[in-house]
Amino acid sequence: MLQIACPHCGPRDENEFSCGGEAHIARPKQPDAISDAEWADYLFMRTNPKGALAERWCHTVGCRRWFNVERDTVTHTILRVYAMGAPRGGGGGA
Template sequence: MLIIDCPNCGPRPETEYGYGGQAHVAYPEDPHALTDEEWAQYLFYRDNAKGSYAERWVHSAGCRKWFNAVRDTRTYEISAVYRIGEARPDNRKGA
């Protein structure tokens, strides 16, 4: 079982969390001005990285707060956890 270290509550099993998709995807400034294609790009198109990937998670069975985590999509290892609004830690190998 994957253990996720909530920045507010500490380490908990993955069953306490909900996945929220790719982190750092900015909401459009004026969504009403977007074309259908631009809106589809915002809603459905995300990076499909192999390796280090920043994701949003919510601790639904705990503090109910959203946070970001950097997870390796090949190994599922979480290398960093940080609060919403904080910059992604530069913990990539070779960086």
């Protein structure tokens, strides 16, 4: 069980949250102008690093707000919690 520090509610157990997958994946601005391969890359391909990964999380049963979490996929250590829309900043990973 992870304990995640919600930016609003403070530390809560993982089962109060929903994970929204990898963060910082920008939707192509003109989907009809790109190839199927590029669209598939946006839809399906993820970095899947062994190490630091930026993810989107939502505090579903609490304040219901989305935010970003940087988590180590090996140790499950939460490296950083930061606001939606904020750049990833430091940290390793892919």
